[in-house]
Amino acid sequence: MSESRTREILEGWRVIASAAELPKEPPRPRRANSFGVAGMAFVAIVVVALALRNQSTIPAGNSSSSSPSGSTASVAQTVAPTSRNPTQLASTSPSYPPLPAAGGTCSAGQFVLGTATSGPAYGPIGTTVMYVTQTLRNRGASCQLVLPKTVGVVSATGRFVAVDVAETGTLTSHVGAGQSLSLILSARWPSGGTLASGATPPCHDPVDDVNRVVIPLSTGTIQLDLNPSWHEVCPSPASVSLALTN
């Protein structure tokens, strides 16, 4: 038996697989390079102090903002003292235009931010993809978490833009009391050079240097500061994606 077809298929596989372009850096959480034990302890004290202050001044689901719905209550969080969270809760709660509330029954105030990781992901030639995985712990009653179809992105200049989320299907999750799950955000943008086949077409009116994402839940919002910031977010076609995982 000549097995010519088998050889042809395997050779094709070999050529294609060996040409895969991989990110140069592995995924890993961001953390300070030279923090030291004293520095970590200082951060832990500051974070706990902020958390206690925010808990007393910003009740979950309510806000001093005049927004009629989708109120922009920031979520007071405690961060694991042994790791620096690359997506930190904004130390203040600026008022942003209201976003359409997501479905479900989970409110932003019942979640605590845990460890986050960020890194590059694979993308077509000419495209950069960055992702963030943010752990959420439900400190309230069990609820149904539904991802929103619209989020807000904020640029380094303070420009706020509501952008549609790329179609992710119906992503909901029942979150029990005390249960943790992960929220996965990602964004893609052109990385320069000629427009290769399959790469993202140019964006009309992109939002540059996005350093914060505002994610509405059924009540309240989760605001995540991004480090590193996202080079560009496109309102259309949608370039931000969301997903949930346990």
Added chain:
Amino acid sequence: MRTDFDGGRPSTVRFGPAGVYMSMQAEVAVGEPRDAAYQRAYERYSPELFRFALAWTNEWSSAEDLTQEAYLRLWRNRASIDWSRPVLAWLVVTVRHLANNRYRAIRRRLAPTRSEIHSDEAARDRWIDVRQALEKLTPTERTALILTSVEGWSYKEVADALNTTDGALRAAVSRARDKLEAA
């Protein structure tokens, strides 16, 4: 297999079939930060791990996601990992478990508009042909055939990675070849 001592740090070097170099060198030297070992493990094994994931899933996006998630888990477990053992074996098992628990179905939603393969149109057409042919095989048959015939793994290494026996693996390779020729 021979064992060498390089500057006081034990290392084990093994050469597989077709001259494939498979280093079982201890990933972490005494006193070396584990994040440096993690970086090196990525540089050394990520292409190979991706190809394993691609052979197992026969889906480009899934292979990318699984490779990334496996390294994330390696990072999270770096303090408890036994770096004196081959990290690639740990990564391969992790990829297989992740693929089996359908995690990739969730991860794939991250960028649904992403292209299936990052290359030109001719390569994509060829990949479609290859993928369709390999789709007729089970994951075990496909991975067994590719790893032994293309990647140069030994039957024992593949059997260990797939948690099967040498005999069962050889039978899988034979079935895979028959199926591809019959198509």
